[in-house]
Amino acid sequence: MTAELQLTGHRDQLFSEAIRQKLDSWISKYPPGQSQSAVIPALHILQDAHEGWLSEGVMRALAEYLDIPVISVFEVATFYTMFELKPVGQHKISLCTNISCQLCGSEDIARHIQKKLGVGFGQTTADGKFTLKEVECLGACVGAPMLLLDREYHEHLTVEKIDTLLDGVK
Numbered sequence: 001m002t003a004e005l006q007l008t009g010h011r012d013q014l015f016s017e018a019i020r021q022k023l024d025s026w027i028s029k030y031p032p033g034q035s036q037s038a039v040i041p042a043l044h045i046l047q048d049a050h051e052g053w054l055s056e057g058v059m060r061a062l063a064e065y066l067d068i069p070v071i072s073v074f075e076v077a078t079f080y081t082m083f084e085l086k087p088v089g090q091h092k093i094s095l096c097t098n099i100s101c102q103l104c105g106s107e108d109i110a111r112h113i114q115k116k117l118g119v120g121f122g123q124t125t126a127d128g129k130f131t132l133k134e135v136e137c138l139g140a141c142v143g144a145p146m147l148l149l150d151r152e153y154h155e156h157l158t159v160e161k162i163d164t165l166l167d168g169v170k
Contacts, residue, residue, distance in 0.1 A: 014061050019049055035066040039076045043083055053084035081135045089124040089131035091169055094148040097134050100141035109145050112159050
């Protein structure tokens with residue numbers, strides 16, 4: 001069996017009919033031959049479908065599906081902090097440490113979260129519940145300090161807000 005056929009079979013295992021429909025819906029929004037424009041939404045779809053992260057195999061299969069060079073998918077997946085290239089916890093905390101958040105106390109918030117969860121940036125709690133990430137900017141400077149918990153913004157953070165937020169996560 002050729003490598004191309006093996007990858008196609010692998011792609012079919014990775015991409016259920018429902019996933020292919022979602023991908024095709026995004027691809028159809030762009031002119032013919034411009035499927036690369038669908039890379040970001042496609043990566044979101046695949047990350048959600050594959051336990052919150054993107055394996056090399058998934059990214060290669062996406063490149064094949066979009067008929068674009070593999071590097072075009074890898075560039076996007078490695079550039080944006082919203083994409084994970086290794087397994088993550090059940091919930092992802094992305095704490096902004098850019099200048100606006102830093103000036104408003106994100107360093108104290110970071111220390112508190114790290115102490116409360118017992119992990120540093122880039123680590124996952126032993127129970128697999130949380131992964132803590134340091135991110136450069138989430139575009140909500142007016143609400144600094146802030147974080148993204150999964151896909152929900154939380155602004156004007158305090159130690160008390162952090163405790164309530166983390167204790168309330170199921």
